Amino acid sequence: xxxxxxxxxxxxxxxxxxxxxxxxxxxxxxxxxxxxxxxxxxxxxxxxxxxxxxxxxxxxxxxxxxxxxxxxxxxxxxxxxxxxxxxxxxxxxxxxxxxxxxxxxxxxxxxxxxxxxxxxxxxxxxxxxxxxxxxxxxxxxxxxxxxxxxxxxxxxx
Amino acid sequence: xxxxxxxxxxxxxxxxxxxxxxxxxxxxxxxxxxxxxxxxxxxxxxxxxxxxxxxxxxxxxxxxxxxxxxxxxxxxxxxxxxxxxxxxxxxxxxxxxxxxxxxxxxxxxxxxxxxxxxxxxxxxxxxxxxxxxxxxxxxxxxxxxxxxxxxxxxxxxxxxxxxxxxxxxxxxxxxxxxxx
Numbered sequence: 001x002x003x004x005x006x007x008x009x010x011x012x013x014x015x016x017x018x019x020x021x022x023x024x025x026x027x028x029x030x031x032x033x034x035x036x037x038x039x040x041x042x043x044x045x046x047x048x049x050x051x052x053x054x055x056x057x058x059x060x061x062x063x064x065x066x067x068x069x070x071x072x073x074x075x076x077x078x079x080x081x082x083x084x085x086x087x088x089x090x091x092x093x094x095x096x097x098x099x100x101x102x103x104x105x106x107x108x109x110x111x112x113x114x115x116x117x118x119x120x121x122x123x124x125x126x127x128x129x130x131x132x133x134x135x136x137x138x139x140x141x142x143x144x145x146x147x148x149x150x151x152x153x154x155x156x157x
Numbered sequence: 158x159x160x161x162x163x164x165x166x167x168x169x170x171x172x173x174x175x176x177x178x179x180x181x182x183x184x185x186x187x188x189x190x191x192x193x194x195x196x197x198x199x200x201x202x203x204x205x206x207x208x209x210x211x212x213x214x215x216x217x218x219x220x221x222x223x224x225x226x227x228x229x230x231x232x233x234x235x236x237x238x239x240x241x242x243x244x245x246x247x248x249x250x251x252x253x254x255x256x257x258x259x260x261x262x263x264x265x266x267x268x269x270x271x272x273x274x275x276x277x278x279x280x281x282x283x284x285x286x287x288x289x290x291x292x293x294x295x296x297x298x299x300x301x302x303x304x305x306x307x308x309x310x311x312x313x314x315x316x317x318x319x320x321x322x323x324x325x326x327x328x329x330x331x332x333x334x335x336x337x
Contacts, residue, residue, distance in 0.1 A: 003172075003242060003243045003244075004172060005212070005215050005243075006176060006208075006212070006243050006244075007172065007175055007176045007179065009208045009211060009212055010176065010179060010180065010183070010208065010287075011179065013204045013207055013208050014179070014183050014204075016207075017200070017204055018186075021190065022190075034186070038179075038182040038183070038185075038186055039182075041178075041182050041185075042175070042178040042179050042181075042182050045174075045178045045272075046174060046175060046178060049174055074172070074175075075172075075175055077172075120179075
């Protein structure tokens, strides 16, 4: 029963550690993808635990709904506020008060720092989808804190 | 910090898995980054320290616990309030030294190591070393210099997990120049 703030502190510390250690040698993009990869593994593990007792999903949209409701509630402690799709494999998940950005000053002050703090979460979502059989690319975009849009593009095989 | 007050136990459990898995991902990454376990242990302790110095504020704000009179009281608060609040477990406090400046926290189960098995080639890795850093950092912020280390770890074949804490000294408050 770890407390939420413990996870938030750990997450902050991971981000700053990775950036302190690796940014000089490998550059920012590599740090972002490192965090994303860590999130991916965590997402894989979580979804296994979470879907143990759920019936199997009908289709892609069904999976996305599950991600927006159950998964988001368990991981980020609230539901996604808005889910949009073009019905061709692209989904936009909007969270108006994303938990890992809630400690930042609202507005645009730290906008340039946001990618660091979203990479892990993108990985978590991608990892979860991957274990549900959907290969995807997940990116996040912030225009004003703490609201955040995750774009999920499902890769058709 | 805004927090939902009506969380179910289920979501709490889930959140603990998120924490455990994230911590696992971190240790895995550190093992890739550094050649030897010693260095990984050191990094985990350092990161824990950074968490501890901030976590203490969260703790004091939420628990409304005042200054401890002695090290025994400190031990009780750590085991019964802090561990309970953040990890949902209550370690037992034992093995007091005669001088009352040293004690052990015995963890029946370690939430950080829920899904973990240590491979043979990491026999010197102290998997949960982050905890030591957290305790050290948090106590330093309340003017106590304390030495914290794992003396037993069930991941490495011991029966229980034991954290040994030794009080070193009280840190004097440095008043800013010009203030009485």
